[in-house]
Amino acid sequence: xxxxxxxxxxxxxxxxxxxxxxxxxxxxxxxxxxxxxxxxxxxxxxxxxxxxxxxxxxxxxxxxxxxxxxxxxxxxxxxxxxxxxxxxxxxxxxxxxxxxxxxxxxxxxxxxxxxxxxxxxxxxxxxxxxxxxxxxxxxxxxxxxxxxxxxxxxxxxxxxxxxxxxxxxxxxxxxxxxxxxxxxxxxxxxxxxxxxxxxxxxxxxxxxxxxxxxxxxxxxxxxxxxxxxxxxxxxxxxxxxxxxxxxxxxxxxxxxxxxxxxxxxxxxxxxxxxxxxxxxxxxxxxxxxxxxxxxxxxxxxxxxxxxxxxxxxxxxxxxxxxxxxxxxxxxxxxxxxxxxxxxxxxxxxxxxxxxxxxxxxxxxxxxxxxxxxxxxxxxxxxxxxxxxxxxxxxxxxxxxxxxxx
Amino acid sequence: xxxxxxxxxxxxxxxxxxxxxxxxxxxxxxxxxxxxxxxxxxxxxxxxxxxxxxxxxxxxxxxxxxxxxxxxxxxxxxxxxxxxxxxxxxxxxxxxxxxxxxxxxxxxxxxxxxxxxxxxxxxxxxxxxxxxxxxxxxxxxxxxxxxxxxxxxxxxxxxxxxxxxxxxxxxxxxxxxxxxxxxxxxxxxxxxxxxxxxxxxxxxxxxxxxxxxxxxxxxxxxxxxxxxxxxxxxxxxxxxxxxxxxxxxxxxxxxxxxxxxxxxxxxxxxxxxxxxxxxxxxxxxxxxxxxxxxxxxxxxxxxxxxxxxxxxxxxxxxxx
Numbered sequence: 001x002x003x004x005x006x007x008x009x010x011x012x013x014x015x016x017x018x019x020x021x022x023x024x025x026x027x028x029x030x031x032x033x034x035x036x037x038x039x040x041x042x043x044x045x046x047x048x049x050x051x052x053x054x055x056x057x058x059x060x061x062x063x064x065x066x067x068x069x070x071x072x073x074x075x076x077x078x079x080x081x082x083x084x085x086x087x088x089x090x091x092x093x094x095x096x097x098x099x100x101x102x103x104x105x106x107x108x109x110x111x112x113x114x115x116x117x118x119x120x121x122x123x124x125x126x127x128x129x130x131x132x133x134x135x136x137x138x139x140x141x142x143x144x145x146x147x148x149x150x151x152x153x154x155x156x157x158x159x160x161x162x163x164x165x166x167x168x169x170x171x172x173x174x175x176x177x178x179x180x181x182x183x184x185x186x187x188x189x190x191x192x193x194x195x196x197x198x199x200x201x202x203x204x205x206x207x208x209x210x211x212x213x214x215x216x217x218x219x220x221x222x223x224x225x226x227x228x229x230x231x232x233x234x235x236x237x238x239x240x241x242x243x244x245x246x247x248x249x250x251x252x253x254x255x256x257x258x259x260x261x262x263x264x265x266x267x268x269x270x271x272x273x274x275x276x277x278x279x280x281x282x283x284x285x286x287x288x289x290x291x292x293x294x295x296x297x298x299x300x301x302x303x304x305x306x307x308x309x310x311x312x313x314x315x316x317x318x319x320x321x322x323x324x325x326x327x328x329x330x331x332x333x334x335x336x337x338x339x340x341x342x343x344x345x346x347x348x349x350x351x352x353x354x355x356x357x358x359x360x361x362x363x364x365x366x367x368x369x370x371x372x373x374x375x376x377x378x379x380x381x382x383x384x385x386x387x388x389x390x391x392x393x394x395x396x397x398x399x400x401x402x403x404x405x
Numbered sequence: 406x407x408x409x410x411x412x413x414x415x416x417x418x419x420x421x422x423x424x425x426x427x428x429x430x431x432x433x434x435x436x437x438x439x440x441x442x443x444x445x446x447x448x449x450x451x452x453x454x455x456x457x458x459x460x461x462x463x464x465x466x467x468x469x470x471x472x473x474x475x476x477x478x479x480x481x482x483x484x485x486x487x488x489x490x491x492x493x494x495x496x497x498x499x500x501x502x503x504x505x506x507x508x509x510x511x512x513x514x515x516x517x518x519x520x521x522x523x524x525x526x527x528x529x530x531x532x533x534x535x536x537x538x539x540x541x542x543x544x545x546x547x548x549x550x551x552x553x554x555x556x557x558x559x560x561x562x563x564x565x566x567x568x569x570x571x572x573x574x575x576x577x578x579x580x581x582x583x584x585x586x587x588x589x590x591x592x593x594x595x596x597x598x599x600x601x602x603x604x605x606x607x608x609x610x611x612x613x614x615x616x617x618x619x620x621x622x623x624x625x626x627x628x629x630x631x632x633x634x635x636x637x638x639x640x641x642x643x644x645x646x647x648x649x650x651x652x653x654x655x656x657x658x659x660x661x662x663x664x665x666x667x668x669x670x671x672x673x674x675x676x677x678x679x680x681x682x683x684x685x686x687x688x689x690x691x692x693x694x695x696x697x698x699x700x701x702x703x704x705x706x707x708x709x710x711x712x713x714x715x716x717x718x719x720x721x722x723x724x725x
Contacts, residue, residue, distance in 0.1 A: 378613030
């Protein structure tokens with residue numbers, strides 16, 4: 001008997017085998033088709049990103065493309081992209097050796113999310129590779145909208161693989177059971193399909209487990225831990241009852257705790273008022289104190305306390321659970337800070353010039369800016385002395401600050 | 406070229422011109438005249454002559470070559486101790502010009518450095534002690550680590566007396582031919598909080614509007630320079646409108662680029678002008694103190710300030 005998992009054994013081999021992803025398949029066909037016809041015009045992208053949640057068939061689709069176009073897959077991983085020489089070394093055989101089986105090649109970079117955004121090389125090397133390639137490049141990614149992949153989005157076609165609807169998953173499961181000569185209660189199959197939440201690989205794994213059980217009827221499937229989005233997490237924290245479960249709410253949110261803190265901060269007033277408001281902010285403020293201590297002392301265990309205060313602490317600030325719908329807002333503070341920085345850039349450069357001339361710290365000068373501004377404004381010689389640019393002089397003379405918010 | 410910014414134009418350029426600090430002056434002048442100075446630590450509040458003293462020392466030491474032999478850094482402006490170290494390194498690489506065998510590095514606001522950064526600074530001081538003398542300035546010498554204190558001669562600058570500041574301002578008024586009424590000088594002194602630089606800036610700022618300076622005019626200038634609207638923030642909070650209060654606070658902090666600590670300071674003062682029961686004033690002051698404590702410990706001043714505003718909302722509801 002083979003030890004292959006169902007997911008491997010029944011991995012689709014043709015475009016027709018792929019269920020529930022018609023749109024992505026169309027885009028993929030078109031991409032490779034045009035590429036192999038040698039009709040790469042300037043507007044034609046040389047790379048295709050298949051993106052979507054885990055288990056929706058990204059890697060499968062990449063391999064099917066290769067099979068259908070009789071291409072050989074040449075796979076790279078994120079670590080091959082660390083620097084130019086490493087990349088060239090890895091790519092050399094692909095470019096130089098003619099494949100024995102076929103002439104076509106596809107370069108596949110699986111799980112590009114793992115690439116480092118800030119590290120040397122990384123995304124830069126990747127873009128360089130795409131720029132110069134003579135073979136189509138296919139990439140897979142869970143989250144194409146992450147910031148570090150932004151440059152890639154411009155250089156590549158995108159095809160989204162949707163979370164597969166439970167009916168489609170059920171069909172696939174039935175198909176597998178038939179081929180395996182197995183029988184399972186319809187209810188259990190439905191349960192597996194729903195529980196998988198769009199992840200067909202997970203469904204097949206569960207099916208395989210269940211089919212080995214003697215009494216599958218007694219099955220209690222563990223809820224698959226899927227990512228909760230931030231809106232859902234906020235709902236749980238703000239509206240729900242404090243329980244130990246609450247402590248893990250933010251674990252399943254794909255976001256740094258720092259960013260989550262901003263979301264919580266922005267939305268406390270939408271949900272709480274009076275005594276509860278004060279309590280919730282008190283918890284938030286204590287969480288921030290621990291955050292400060294982490295930074296200053298580099299003692300990361302404080303993260304535990306930060307997380308507890310931010311989840312359970314906020315949750316327990318209310319007397320009763322809350323019902324009804326609240327529309328949570330995206331944090332706007334960072335944007336406002338950014339806007340303000342744009343607007344006060346001149347103020348900063350003027351202050352810098354002033355501070356250097358009069359032997360004072362920039363921060364102190366900034367604190368006294370209204371007075372300094374009046375002094376500079378009233379005397380053109382001082383403006384010359386400071387070597388102010390025209391824009392800076394214009395800023396100094398601007399009558400009132402406009403309220404942007 | 407003589408600067409037209411009065412803090413520069415009238416900055417004392419010799420020991421004789423300095424006002425106040427008589428004791429310190431004698432000791433430092435003696436050291437300077439021997440053409441050998443130790444590392445020095447100048448401690449004391451802002452605007453009482455620490456930077457000026459350092460400048461006079463280097464001018465006396467190096468005469469017209471002082472600029473080549475003097476490096477001025479501000480610890481709270483530089484991005485970390487490594488930047489300071491790099492700058493010191495490249496400055497100290499060349500030997501000093503003239504007969505003085507060392508160069509002088511002035512590090513302003515040295516107490517802005519963390520203890521770890523100060524340890525690194527200590528090593529830098531040691532490495533370059535053959536070619537460089539360090540003059541550190543700080544507000545509180547207690548925030549400077551012991552190993553550095555022990556390597557420096559410490560000079561504690563006193564707050565300038567009222568008569569000293571008045572004498573100094575008088576010199577400027579005469580030279581600039583402006584008249585200032587005695588009441589106006591009084592208000593100017595109060596507004597300066599003993600900070601001579603601030604006093605001169607206030608004077609020049611007001612003089613740019615009129616050459617005859619009245620008490621009224623100077624009050625207007627002082628209040629226009631203060632972070633306004635903190636009262637509005639508190640009024641919103643006491644009236645129970647937390648959202649508006651929070652928005653206004655962010656708005657002020659961004660527009661006036663004032664730090665969380667300055668906001669707390671204004672709030673703490675403003676409590677005494679609020680129409681609330683004495684008992685609540687005490688409670689809110691305690692809350693404000695706690696908020697300031699957490700602000701120093703924490704990472705995000707705005708979060709701490711919001712938490713404080715939430716306490717004001719409660720006080721407004723009579724549940725404080």
